[in-house]
Amino acid sequence: MKRVLWHAEARADITSIFDHFRTRDARIATLLVERVEAAVVALAKHDTGRPGRMADLREKSVLRTRYIIAYRIRGDDLIVLRIIHASQNWTAANWPEE
Numbered sequence: 001m002k003r004v005l006w007h008a009e010a011r012a013d014i015t016s017i018f019d020h021f022r023t024r025d026a027r028i029a030t031l032l033v034e035r036v037e038a039a040v041v042a043l044a045k046h047d048t049g050r051p052g053r054m055a056d057l058r059e060k061s062v063l064r065t066r067y068i069i070a071y072r073i074r075g076d077d078l079i080v081l082r083i084i085h086a087s088q089n090w091t092a093a094n095w096p097e098e
Helices: 008-022 026-045
Strands: 003-006 058-061 067-074 077-085
Touching: 003 008, 003 026, 008 026, 008 077, 026 067, 026 077
Parallel strands: 003 077
Antiparallel strands: 058 067, 067 077
16 A cells, blocks of 8 residues: 655645535535545555546546546655646646645
């Protein structure tokens, strides 16, 4: 199993998702965060993602959500870079440097 490292931007994305949905329904907010975190743990065990929008980037859709995990594999590390909403148009300028 790979070690999971969360980039600060990915943590900020999770916080933003939680805060957005918490005002509507705290259970939904918690469920979304749990699904994202469970998907990251699953990726650490088996990389089932697809090639990403940029070189050396991988993406994995989070089941039963509209979110995508953007990550990189570096040796024994899985680095979570961003949590993206599927409807957003992301460009190279939005990806954090490691």
